[in-house]
Amino acid sequence: MKTTITDVAKHAGVSIKTISRVMNNEPSVSQATREKVQASVKELNYQPNLAARNLAGTKSFSIAYVYDNPNAYYIIDMQAGILSACRQQGFELLINPCDSSKENITEEVINMIKHARIAGLVLTPPFSEMPEFVKRITELDVKVVRIMSGDVAPDDLSPCVMVNDRDAAQTITQHLIDLGHKDIGFIAGGAEHMSTIERYKGYRRALKANDIIFNKKLLIEGEYSFESGVEGAKQLMSTDLPISERPTAIFSCNDEIAAGALFAARLMNISIPDQLSITGFENSPFSRQTWPKLTTADQPNRQIAENATNLLIAQMRKRQSKGIITQYVPQLVVRGS
Amino acid sequence: MKTTITDVAKHAGVSIKTISRVMNNEPSVSQATREKVQASVKELNYQPNLAARNLAGTKSFSIAYVYDNPNAYYIIDMQAGILSACRQQGFELLINPCDSSKENITEEVINMIKHARIAGLVLTPPFSEMPEFVKRITELDVKVVRIMSGDVAPDDLSPCVMVNDRDAAQTITQHLIDLGHKDIGFIAGGAEHMSTIERYKGYRRALKANDIIFNKKLLIEGEYSFESGVEGAKQLMSTDLPISERPTAIFSCNDEIAAGALFAARLMNISIPDQLSITGFENSPFSRQTWPKLTTADQPNRQIAENATNLLIAQMRKRQSKGIITQYVPQLVVRGS
DNA sequence: TTAAAAAATGACAGCGCTGTCAATCCATGA
């Protein structure tokens, strides 16, 4: 039989209410009692029953992860990080794959929140980048944490974990420049993604810092896909162009694009990295499944998610911590491309 | 405020117990009453509170998905399917990423089951292919459903959803043979995976059915990775070999291997599919991110998972359905490779 | 027609916890 609060109460010689107080870190418990209870809890290996807690109390111990992202590796990593934080803090995780482009997605999520009595939401792009959505949710007295691209939070509706794609992109570009490149092509992802914009800004900033004049012809507006990388690279390296107008390096907005570009280069008999350098972004499994392996930027997604979830839980416990921001800067991973 | 069982009882003019009976599909409710209650349930949009159910009853409404698989796309699809079935049946899904190679993984999972009062487990490879693990779990009176490769269940410990890789592999191989190929290389995945073995069997069976003698030199023992595909293809197509000893087609055990093989072919200036045909398996996003796109086999993972979960729930409700087996045969997807 | 059996329904306790509020304890200062 599982140990219940009553067992612990008997063991510690206090009332169940006191156990409850200690378990919830409430004040008004003397230090002596608190320690006595904690000892009993440990000895009996007591873990409060979540169902009972949810039923009896006004607060909830459920967190939901609402996602919609074609990148399964990203989701899985995030999920693992969130779960890890939830476990440690005695929360339950509900997962919620959604279609963010759906007309009434906000209502749907709100319904879900109400029905399952969700206390908090972990949001990644694209949801974290939908201001109206976030606003509606936070108005419901449901706490939110957002993981998004940028360096400063767009508002103070929730704590944010910012992934500084801009600085990382600048670092990558600088790396290319240090390698001697001056004509660096840029294949963008979809412009609706904050990350694309941020990465582009970083690229531009690096150029500027090195007094390299930006050449509009080297900018390809693509999307986050392999095909887009193939097309982009073909366009940039077209033999119709005089050699002087072709870039000697290509900054791809993510690994998938980079893989496509790499592929196109191979088709055109351009040797990598001798004749052309290509960089990716994200350090996805993809980046190791090309040849040569991609030089890219790595972000510790699992850790980011865990951190974000802890921020969310902290926010739920106290009344504060709204304005908190954590920033991660993806790190350059130099490989063979 | 959420509608509770009491609201429905009042609305329908019966006791809460009767509502409970209807909600749980218990017998001993007259048809008339049942319909009256169902009408009220619908009108009030009543959904039983899971926490209360779990707390009050002896049965549990929680299912866990225990997984450990490097293929994130597979996991995400499975997860979506399981979730969909859970939602429809009023179950809750707990996810549980695990390291299957860990020494005491069985104990860990059992602990988790006990603590969260899990009623059933959805298992995919590698867990579904660990007989001892499955045995231990089912002894706990926890229901299990396994999704695995094969055509018949290995035992009757649980319902199984079998993915008939063998037949699918035979179909793919036959497709290559129909294209005129006689010398077909085979790059295997890890031999610890049932799927590899099954796919190999299908390949051999197709050869036999067409009176093609199996050539041991065309078999490469690899693993499920891009690199393995590159290496395998290089070996098979080595210029050290007389042309007559090189295959004209390569059966790759999954898309990742196939992508590697495709890549190697490109390196060696072998044109696809003119000089060499390559097939994959799994229809992963990978298979569309190569050029030409891979001919492969598609399995409806989401649907498989949903189906399996329904089987699990059926098993939990009644006492029967242990021996049930559903079989899926992945379907040939002909593309450009 | 009526007793007995079977089917349908309901009353009520209680799952493990939290919220409310009352009771107790203790240090303080008049």
Added chain:
DNA sequence: TCATGGATTGACAGCGCTGTCATTTTTTAA
């Protein structure tokens, strides 16, 4: 010394549901 008030602690109801068992209604058979 004793009232005062804040800090601690506990008693108890009740969250929404299910399990048990008693009660009522219906069906069956004599």
